[in-house]
Amino acid sequence: METAEIRRRFLSFYESKGHTIVPSSPLVYDDPNLLFVNAGMVPFKPYFLGQQAPQWDRATSVQKCVRTGDIEEVGKTSRHGTFFQMNGNFSFGDYFKEGAIQFAWELITTSQDQGGYGLDADKIWPTVYEDDDEAYDLWHRMIGIPAERITRRGKLDNYWHMGVPGPGGPCSELYLDRGPEYGREGGPAVDEDRYLEFWNLVFMQYELSAVRAKDDFDIAAELPKKNIDTGMGLERMATLLQGVDNLYEIDEVYPVLDRAAELTGKKYGAHSGHAASESHPDDVRLRVVADHVRSSLMLIGDGVTPGNEGRGYVLRRMLRRAVRSMRLLGFDEPSLPLLLPVSVERMKQSYPELESGFDRISQIAYAEEEAFRRTLASGTTILDTAVARTKSSGGTTLAGDQAFALHDTYGFPIDLTLEMASEQGLEVDREGFTRLMQEQRDRAKADAKAKKGGHANTEVWKDLRALGATDWRAYQELTSEAKVVGLVVDGNPVEELEPGQRGQVVLDRTPFYAESGGQIADEGVITSDGARLRVTDVQRPVKGLVAHTVEVLSGPLRVGQDVSAEVDADWRISACQAHSGTHVVHAALRQVLGPTALQSGSYNKPGYLRLDFAWGQSLSPETRSEIEEVANLAVRQDLPVSAQYMTLPEARDFGALALFGETYDEQVRVIEIGGPWSRELCGGTHVGHSSQIGALTVTGESSVGSGVRRLEAFVGMEALHYLAKERALVAELTDIVKVQPGELKDRVAGLVARVRDAERELEKLRREQVQAATGKLVDYAREVDGVRVLTHDAGEGTSADDLRTMVLDLRNRLGDAAPSVVALTGVSGGRPAIVVATNPGARDRGIKAGALVRVAAQALGGGGGGKDDLAQGGGTDATRTGEALGQVDRAVQAATQGAG
Structure with missing residues (x-):
């Protein structure tokens, strides 16, 4: 079955x-x-x-x-x-x-x-x-x-x-x-x-x-x-x-496992000699792939996107564990495009929305795999450097903190670190790594416990909720006459709030919008005889109850007191403009980019909106401009905005879009703008017609994770203020460069080109000066036990590239007639660097550039390395360049005496 x-x-x-x-x-x-x-x-x-x-x-x-x-x-x-x-x-x-x-x-x-x-x-x-x-x-x-x-x-x-x-x-x-x-x-x-x-x-x-x-x-x-x-x-x-x-x-899991086994050439369950408690590593990895591919499919289907914290981090870990398990099984090509469709085929019988939303789901998953493949490439470079440093210092074990940094900072998995370190003859300090991982888990558990404790302290809200649900009037009015049902300070019920206190007020009726659905709460005042309170936040601590966070400006305010609750009208109008603007931008996105550009999150406050949506690449300036134009055309058309209630299945049949990650009751509220053009489930406040949104200007577009982009925009007066600032800036620039606004772009481009030409000319002159100075330095070479040694501090403003050029030039000028060593230090941006070069004669005497750099860089408070003929290092203490060069002298002397 x-x-x-x-x-x-x-x-x-x-x-x-x-x-x-x-x-x-x-x-x-x-x-x-x-x-x-x-x-x-x-x-x-x-x-x-x-x-x-x-x-x-x-x-x-x-x-x-x-x-x-x-x-x-x-x-x-x-x-x-x-x-x-x-x-x-x-x-x-x-x-x-x-x-x-x-x-x-x-x-x-x-x-x-x-x-x-x-x-x-x-x-x-x-x-x-x-x-x-x-x-x-x-x-x-x-x-x-x-x-x-x-x-x-x-x-x-x-x-x-x-x-x-x-x-x-x-x-x-x-x-x-x-x-x-x-x-x-x-x-x-x-x-x-x-x-x-x-x-x-x-x-x-x-x-x-x-x-x-x-x-x-x-x-x-x-x-x-x-x-x-x-x-x-x-x-x-x-x-x-x-x-x-x-x-x-079972039928919903095994097909993915079987496909993974086929791709990697493995046979699941072939290692029968392993006890159930000691599964063969290949079987473990195949199970990880099967489980994590299905779990990731379901999470992305419900609106989760990969990220660096919370739910997004869990999803990222699962996707990356699946990808790296395929790699450890011997499959180095992109694997999710071959596995995710198999899982969808099995799960769509129970969850048909997975098939209809697969374009969005796959776009997010495949982008994350590609990002991880890049991480593996960069992480491999970082790991190779750590391994080289460990081996050069004579160590045989990669430090636990280095393995943890690779895992935690770069997303480089520990089992891959173990595998690659082993290939290069090193062990990994697992005990140190495990200790750091446990410390991280303990911090996470402590944080979760603190959150749980805060959540557990809901008795005060449960008791207030038992007195009845708040009559929530945010859709109907901006001012309500009400009675104080309860007052709360620091999680405890009190009988009154005094001037200067902060706390929460629960009313039997309120016009204030409580934060939800990406829309922040209303601001306003609660007043009564002798009392005035500024409302700074509004939340629902338990379902059916609205709590107002207040600052008491004058008072006191007591339980049972009659009050007037008044929303700041300008605040509400601007909030409505932003929320309706979010719907308009979402509809414009889907019109321009197609139906897969679905909203995955939003935030709006008076005059400002941001919208996260599923998309795998940045938008061109032309595309951004088109989205903005479509949105403003909808504003200009004065489209009607309406709200109606229906059951969730009716809303889906009606074609209403649901925001991923939101939880809806059986009865839902559908907001329409221009009929089917924009039809979404939403509990926010909105304008009556699209023209009331006012001006809408897109101000930015960026990435917020694999396969997820973010648009930001101003609406209403904030949009006009933004455009006015841009106009003022253009006017100021045209005055500075003495052109008309239409000529500004060409004039700025010309100025930038001239600056670049000047920079190139200056760079050419600087290099010529470096070469001239290099020629004079040859005269300062001295002999140490038959080896010509040239050390010099080039001082502030000399980059590592400059030092490298000078060192190679000096080594060529000294020639190969006698063993020679060149070591130069310099400082750029407050950080010292050292470059050392040796010729064949010096290397024959056992003098190697890499060894000299390591000794010198320690004096600078850093490290370095390289080949026997050329090496580079750096540090943090720019006052010790002379000491670093002295270390080179001593190391050369020790090498020649040891050879003798």
């Missing part, structure tokens, strides 16, 4: 049992604890936490998930991957343990001909929490499973919570006995390879007041409504129903 069919049957079964099918949320989810959705229940957390009333009593979903706890471990075993799909059914105060167990049992044991999964009932082993007699009795007495096949386990295995105070409860897991060829007999507690877990039923029935560890927490009380959260691992079930050993061999 194909994975897509397993998915379809699950949703169909629970829909037949009165569950509403809820579409999967994007992998990027609005939760400060998470980079990505990592469990099927994540989109339902607001209901379990009591932050929001559920829309249904029963729901079911197949949720896309990514877990990235330790990417380096992926592939080393065949049990875990990064991307997976969790089939879930949820009850919000409706059925509980009995219903959950009955549903699960019916679906998994009903024959495949009748729409079930057809698992052998005699091979299913449930586990229950050690004290959960109710669940034990249901499995034993109601379902009829023999007592010897029901295992009681402790909190580590069979108790679920979120890791923070909130709901939790015991759980029951289902395992299938795969037979003696997979391991020992005795149930899940004995061998979890033979007995494979595929389903987890969480009985959420308690309120936890403190959570110290997975198995250390306090139970405050029973929940007023008991909930069900169950999850069936789709990949696990596919493994069982397709009769394969592990998730890497």
Whole structure:
């Protein structure tokens, strides 16, 4: 049974049992604890936490998930991957343990001909929490499973919570006995390879007041409504129903692995002598390729783009691990164009949007691979230099900090460092590298813990939300009469705010726009008798609640007080212009570049907008100008701007574009500008007609990552101010060069050409002066034990290139009649340099330029190297050039005496 069919049957079964099918949320989810959705229940957390009333009593979903706890471990075993799909059914105060167990049992044991999964009932082993007699009795007495096949386990295995105070409860897991060829007999507690877990039923029935560890927490009380959260691992079930050993061999994963094996000439699983815990390196790499290609496909599909931090960094690491795994398998050509289409072919059955969006997805992925290939080329050069320095100093081990710098700064993978260092006869200080990596992880964990702690302190917002949702009036009005529902300072509720204090104000009604969808929050004032507060930010700390960050200008302000909330009208108008301008620019982009130029992020504030979009190359000035012209034509046409509400499926059928990475409710707001010309899902504020946007001028275009470009623009009065400054600059320049504006370009070009000619002439004169000075220096050569030695400090303003030219000229002038050494120092930009040359006679005496430079450069506080006949070095201390030349003299003397 194909994975897509397993998915379809699950949703169909629970829909037949009165569950509403809820579409999967994007992998990027609005939760400060998470980079990505990592469990099927994540989109339902607001209901379990009591932050929001559920829309249904029963729901079911197949949720896309990514877990990235330790990417380096992926592939080393065949049990875990990064991307997976969790089939879930949820009850919000409706059925509980009995219903959950009955549903699960019916679906998994009903024959495949009748729409079930057809698992052998005699091979299913449930586990229950050690004290959960109710669940034990249901499995034993109601379902009829023999007592010897029901295992009681402790909190580590069979108790679920979120890791923070909130709901939790015991759980029951289902395992299938795969037979003696997979391991020992005795149930899940004995061998979890033979007995494979595929389903987890969480009985959420308690309120936890403190959570110290997975198995250390306090139970405050029973929940007023008991909930069900169950999850069936789709990949696990596919493994069982397709009769394969592990998730890497199911129909959605194996084709990529197989293609990678074909391209690299490897045979997966050929090394049977390796234990499962010690997979052969080739098998590990093939699994990494299969997992990371699919995971990257899904992440890019949901709007993630490669970057250097957060979600983008995780995606970048996975793409690069896949590429380098192919390289380590012996495939040096671009691999993603050969692998990504294979993954799309398998995944499109469940996610058809991957096929329709493949142009954008592939453009981003292929650009990242090309960037990484360039990184490998530059990283190889840096590694070669580090290896050469290590060997020249007599070392046999590349320092851990050098390996870490290559990994962290240049994206050069450690396994590639190990491989290439080994090829050159060096080991790598793995202990030092691992220590630095662990320090980095510890910092990341500490940061995540701090964020989690801040998120965990949501009790004040939950309590305020329990009083009712904020009546949000941002679309209808700029001024609202309201009542103060709550006041918060430093995360704690207070009864009043005094003059000079900063805090948050929650009102029962507000006209203020809360930051979301790339649009920053409104500014304005909240006033009352004797109180005036400046609003500097507006956020939604929990769904349905609006909190205003304020500075108290006069007061005090107390809970329960009647107030007037007033948005700064000019601020709002400018913000509307910017947000509508973003939609217009997006539509213009797609008209000029084509439908693959889709927005991947945006930011707008009064008078300014920026828009990130999928595109693999910079835009020419002509293209930028065309986009700007199309956008301004739309402004001039006074196109109507309208908003309407519909369901998410209706919006998609309507042709509305959704912003990647955004999470939408079932009811969505569609903004149209000129009908189908611009039709997007959006919760922002907008103008009534496009002409109200005013002037729009594109000010910049740049790269923000592989396959992603950024456009910036001013709108309205800010655009006019920008153009006025440019006009003033042109006027000033025309006055300086004494031409008309139309002649300015030619005049400036002529001036630039004359400056370049003058610079070339000056450079020619300078070189002639250097050559003249070089001729005089020959007279300063002296003899040291039969070797002619010429050292000289050329002083400030002498570049390394100048020194090289002078050294070679002097060596030629000294000739080969006698052994000779030339060493010159100079300083350019405050940094000293040294160049040394030797002739054949000196080298015959054992005097080598590279060795002399290393000694001299140490005196300068730096390093250097080169060949026996010519070498160059540098440092940081420009006051020690004389000492560096003295070191050359001493080294020559030591070499000649040693030879003698």
